[in-house]
Amino acid sequence: xxxxxxxxxxxxxxxxxxxxxxxxxxxxxxxxxxxxxxxxxxxxxxxxxxxxxxxxxxxxxxxxxxxxxxxxxxxxxxxxxxxxxxxxxxxxxxxxxxxxxxxxxxxxxxxxxxxxxxxxxxxxxxxxxxxxxxxxxxxxxxxxxxxxxxxxxxxxxxxxxxxxxxxxxxxxxxxxxxxxxxxxxxxxxxxxxxxxxxxxxxxxxxxxxxxxxxxxxxxxxxxxxxxxxxxxxxxxxxxxxxxxxxxxxxxxxxxxxxxxxxxxxxxxxxxxxxxxxxxxxxxxxxxxxxxxxxxxxxxxxxxxxxxxxxxxxxxxxxxxxxxxxxxxxxxxxxxxxxxxxxxxxxxxxxxxxxxxxxxxxxxxxxxxxxxxxxxxxxxxxxxxxxxxxxxxxxxxxxxxxxxxxxxxxxxxxxxxxxxxxxxxx
Numbered sequence: 244x245x246x247x248x249x250x251x252x253x254x255x256x257x258x259x260x261x262x263x264x265x266x267x268x269x270x271x272x273x274x275x276x277x278x279x280x281x282x283x284x285x286x287x288x289x290x291x292x293x294x295x296x297x298x299x300x301x302x303x304x305x306x307x308x309x310x311x312x313x314x315x316x317x318x319x320x321x322x323x324x325x326x327x328x329x330x331x332x333x334x335x336x337x338x339x340x341x342x343x344x345x346x347x348x349x350x351x352x353x354x355x356x357x358x359x360x361x362x363x364x365x366x367x368x369x370x371x372x373x374x375x376x377x378x379x380x381x382x383x384x385x386x387x388x389x390x391x392x393x394x395x396x397x398x399x400x401x402x403x404x405x406x407x408x409x410x411x412x413x414x415x416x417x418x419x420x421x422x423x424x425x426x427x428x429x430x431x432x433x434x435x436x437x438x439x440x441x442x443x444x445x446x447x448x449x450x451x452x453x454x455x456x457x458x459x460x461x462x463x464x465x466x467x468x469x470x471x472x473x474x475x476x477x478x479x480x481x482x483x484x485x486x487x488x489x490x491x492x493x494x495x496x497x498x499x500x501x502x503x504x505x506x507x508x509x510x511x512x513x514x515x516x517x518x519x520x521x522x523x524x525x526x527x528x529x530x531x532x533x534x535x536x537x538x539x540x541x542x543x544x545x546x547x548x549x550x551x552x553x554x555x556x557x558x559x560x561x562x563x564x565x566x567x568x569x570x571x572x573x574x575x576x577x578x579x580x581x582x583x584x585x586x587x588x589x590x591x592x593x594x595x596x597x598x599x600x601x602x603x604x605x606x607x608x609x610x611x612x613x614x615x616x617x618x619x620x621x622x623x624x625x626x627x628x629x630x631x632x633x634x635x636x637x638x639x640x641x642x643x644x645x646x647x648x649x650x651x652x653x654x655x656x657x658x659x660x661x662x663x664x665x666x667x668x
Contacts, residue, residue, distance in 0.1 A: 272322025279314025306361035349378025402454025409446025466525035536580035543572030618648025
């Protein structure tokens with residue numbers, strides 16, 4: 244009997260050229276995310292003192308937080324989702340104009356919302372929230388429409404469906420929290436804000452990361468696709484954990500929050516173990532230094548859940564440190580690692596339309612990429628140490644280093660766009 248060969252991660256790219264969007268659609272989101280990434284680190288350096296002990300509420304730090312969550316994470320997810328999901332599902336998007344419309348709403352919407360939060364100006368905050376609700380709402384509808392049709396990768400499909408369901412909850416809660424600043428909708432604003440954070444970070448962004456990792460990591464390393472059963476079990480654990488934690492939080496039931504954290508911990512460990520096992524069977528032995536970021540992000544995923552469990556059990560864990568582990572340690576670190584791989588990869592595919600595509604390495608500006616990589620690592624470590632030690636000066640210095648790295652990432656993205664246009668000419 245002939246042994247069955249494992250399906251390699253690059254196999255889902257068959258016919259992908261036919262489902263490529265015009266480069267202006269995904270790359271406008273990538274450029275905006277890179278620009279807001281720079282703005283985030285600069286703003287954190289300026290308001291470093293406010294980061295110590297931050298527990299939510301209007302003001303500069305709320306705006307800084309949303310520069311990262313909406314300006315960097317959400318916009319990058321929009322660009323990647325619009326392009327990668329049709330490739331993964333083998334189903335093209337129905338129309339292009341709604342994607343363009345969502346960019347016109349969401350990209351400036353981040354700036355308006357952040358300005359309103361920073362100035363504690365309710366009308367500006369509400370205007371920005373409306374723009375973001377509309378932009379993200381269009382994104383959710385378009386992806387759900389794509390997902391309800393036939394998919395060649397059900398594991399990715401169900402993770403993305405869960406992420407879009409979480410996004411709809413995030414949109415509703417986020418708008419209600421903005422309205423609560425003026426109309427007092429919630430009896431306990433802070434608790435609902437934390438629930439909003441959990442659903443956004445672990446639900447919307449988290450499930451997208453878990454789902455797309457099933458194909459992106461194998462694709463970049465030429466390793467076998469992970470077992471679909473593991474992904475399904477992990478998805479069930481993650482959704483159960485998030486539901487228990489969010490319900491327990493708003494219902495003031497500590498045991499449910501702790502139980503949710505344990506489910507989440509199991510999901511995170513299964514995710515990391517499954518992808519690590521796939522990675523050990525890779526054909527591409529040299530991973531490159533970008534995977535330093537991937538491995539660090541994998542470590543931060545269960546670590547962040549453990550910090551959340553410590554908070555739920557009443558241990559002396561600063562809430563800001565928990566947010567740092569989730570957003571900077573896990574999500575942002577994983578995102579910039581994939582960003583450094585997926586942006587030149589997509590540029591190569593666009594430059595190769597109708598002809599042999601250029602090598603990804605020829606489109607990758609190594610100097611700016613490495614500048615960002617090492618500055619990001621130092622900045623994440625420095626901000627974490629500063630928050631743990633309650634040393635605002637350390638947070639500020641680390642944020643300046645992060646800004647230098649973010650400038651490198653912006654230069655990296657702009658350079659790739661230039662090389663892509665030259666290659667396509």
